[in-house]
Amino acid sequence: MEGRLGPCTRAQSQSAFRPSDAPPGLQLLPKGRGRLPGIFPNRAASLKGPGGRGAARGRESDAPKRPPLIGSSLTCPSRRKNPLHFHLVTDTMARNILEMLFHTWMVPAVRVSFYDAEELKPQVSWIPNKHYSGLYGLMKLVLPATLPPDLARVIVLDTDVTFASDIAELWALFAHFSDKQVIGLVENQSDWYLGNLWRNHRPWPALGRGFNTGVILLRLDRLRQAGWEQMWKLTATRELLTLPATSLADQDIFNAVIKEHPRLVQPLPCVWNVQLSDHTLAERCYSEASDLKVIHWNSPKKLRVKNKHVDHFRNLYLTFLEYDGNLLRRELFGCPSPPPPGAEQVQRALAQLDEEDACFEFRQQQLTVHRVHVTFLPHEPPPPQPHDVTLVAQLSMDRLQMLEALCRHWPGPMSLALYLTDAEAQQFLRFVEASAVLSARQNVAYHVVYREGPLYPVNQLRNVALAQALTPYVFLSDIDFLPAYSLYDYLRWAWGGRERNAPSLSSVPCPILFHRYHEWPQGHAPTDYARWREAQTPYRVQWAADYEPYVVVPRDCPRYDPRFVGFGWNKVAHIVELDAQEYELLVLPEAFAIHLPHAPSLDISRFRSSPTYRDCLQALKDEFHQDLSRHYGAAALKYLTGWG
Known part of the structure; x- marks a missing residue:
């Protein structure tokens, strides 16, 4: 250097x-x-x-x-x-x-x-x-x-x-x-x-x-x-x-x-x-x-x-x-120098924000450039395979205990983004070194996004993990979901068979949907669990308002909308984007993951207790609708009417 x-x-x-x-x-x-x-x-x-x-x-x-x-x-x-x-x-x-x-x-x-x-x-x-x-x-x-x-x-x-x-x-x-x-x-x-x-x-x-x-x-x-x-x-x-x-x-x-x-x-x-x-x-x-x-x-x-x-x-x-690495960004003393690339643009955008705006912290969080350290631990890239699938997820320090179980259930490659402070990053390092299960896995790529701001940048984390996936397909999951032991092999078989049996559809991205029973039925109702229990072959489903399945898609799929921070509509918006780009939605009959119970996050607690929080989320939804209309024109009308 x-x-x-x-x-x-x-x-x-x-x-x-x-x-x-x-x-x-x-x-x-x-x-x-x-x-x-x-x-x-x-x-x-x-x-x-x-x-x-x-x-x-x-x-x-x-x-x-x-x-x-x-x-x-x-x-x-x-x-x-x-x-x-x-x-x-x-x-x-x-x-x-x-x-x-x-x-x-x-x-x-x-x-x-x-x-x-x-x-x-x-x-x-x-x-x-x-x-x-x-x-x-x-x-x-x-x-x-x-x-x-x-x-x-x-x-x-x-x-x-x-x-x-x-x-x-x-x-x-x-x-x-x-x-x-x-x-x-x-x-x-x-x-x-x-x-x-x-x-x-x-x-x-x-x-x-x-x-x-x-x-x-x-x-x-x-x-x-x-x-x-x-x-x-x-x-x-x-x-x-x-x-x-x-x-x-x-x-x-x-x-x-x-x-x-x-x-x-x-x-x-x-x-x-x-x-x-x-x-x-x-x-x-x-x-x-x-x-x-x-x-x-x-x-x-x-x-x-x-x-x-x-x-x-x-x-x-x-x-x-364990110092806060953000201190490295603040040049309080020393030589005047040109700002780093992109810094001036961010500062101008921040200066235009109204600190009296009730949604100021949402706006500020969207503009935050988080420090990122990809491939934080030793990693062996998977050998090229035509239908290989990487599990993509994100987590914070309070979900570390999920990693060992996830590694036992999913033997394939994973790309995981972790939202940590500098001190927590060192705790995570020691956690992995002390775990025989985690330290033995070289096909799991961990990417640290350093904590900054009051809201959880869930979609930014997902995008970091997604961008670092190296296989042709990705399973877009959440850290609280345990895939079936057979899921990794089944997905590779399913994608291979689909390409062989349906060459006319090979140019069309075909996400495969996953399921969970949950207290929010509209999020997964289109999957049609009664049909899934009896199904012997994949079947198509149609998009519906608030639908948020867990999907497998080609690696070059659209990225998540980073404007959604904290709790609410972060994954729903991504499914809307996939549907708007005419992804065919299929449900696999033998694919499933289990949602494990966990304590509510700070962001969901704020969503439930704060009317201001919910109002700000609604404002983000409205902006997302407007962007859909500008980008997709008349084709976006069904999202404006079907998504309240």
Whole structure:
């Protein structure tokens, strides 16, 4: 990643990201793979927090192969007063996660550039590497050739580091470089390169204890002038004549180059890379330091590393992790900078709202851009199957207990959106890790939408989960419904048979309806339960007012209307949209789900008790009717007359 940093003046803030005339910037470049495990949740990257489980690099230990992640902890938001530009080397999956994160978090004075890891692999694939990060662990070597040629300086970070200070202080250390120095590194805080950790241990050559590459200052301009690409390749080729492979990926090759060319390195103070490895000697550093700057969780055990002071370091990490991430959006101090994309439009719309309007909180909630962290935990996408179905649902913290039962009933892929605070997200992570059922499932994708505002954004949550589904079809369910044990296999069979037996209808989306008995009969009456109990084959039904079945549809179906927040008509409006687009409505004879009892939500309690709440919901319905009329014309008349 890269981030730009410079003196904080209004004139310069407009050109802070233009290398030609801007002051030197902070370049942050963490290395990692697109499979993102558990930093501050497993499997995604964020501006908050380092590695929990299996983050990008685990030094000095034979660790099981785990997918590293991209993204590292930066700094407390109140301390950063400089713009940042992140350069991220990712695969396609990681880019999807990170683009959504940066787009929705709307952090001011932050830019992001992406580079395709697949294009870099051939440049390092010839190097044998025992490190579990695989080829991704070698990609730092090619950064000088990969990054824009006018980029002169970068900070390169492992993704398992936590900043406990302003990263601008690290950038300032470039001023200490001599004319010949091109790389800034902290000494390795273990005996790894001394070769005495175990019998017959033969590390790569290094200068003294060697250097740790978890935090690097790179003078890219000087590296290019010095012929860096030829330099590291010649060194690696020579060492590989007598050594079978790298053990610590890029770090071995950096150290071998520095051993041969010691003038290239500028040693950095140890506090800028306090290494908590399995064989760490870092206490020699922090016992004498008054202020730690960067904590490096470079053991494969990450937060679970055995260290007598680990509780202190873990608390530094967790404290920041549970802060309200919305604080990152508020630039109260620092450089004036252009707002994030979309922020000005949102602010203008919010400014036009009347705070005296009885429905103000409904209007405000509709305009809220929630922070989103898709694929929050490790996830294995399902292999392509022509009729596969993903269960799509949303939930909040008070429904977590439903997840284990749901996983037992539905063995197929799921895409679930969770509405959580930052602190609750960490509780959820611990909940999954403690559950044998949940932790064993790799085909369940969890997407965290961070809580903001008083009303539950139910349709926004559904849309997040729906957008991340990867199979041809989706089962649009709710978290309180347990599908029949056989439902997943039955649906795949039913869709396959339907396409074979009715090719003339293959161009028409055909949702399949589900059923539940409920105290609100009009919501499910068209399903005709008496007929369903006797049915042997699928049968058509017609739309009726307030109909809200649970459906299976193609993945590219219309999205839910996000204006409906809280309780009421959120799903009904979606069924209206499906019918307006001429979806054929079929009921399957052997498909069902069971609705489990649960306590009423806060929103339904407000709906029942507050006339104002019901009036606001009616206003949203009226607006929805008007939009239907504008979009579908005369075809929408039946919804205006049939839906009170």
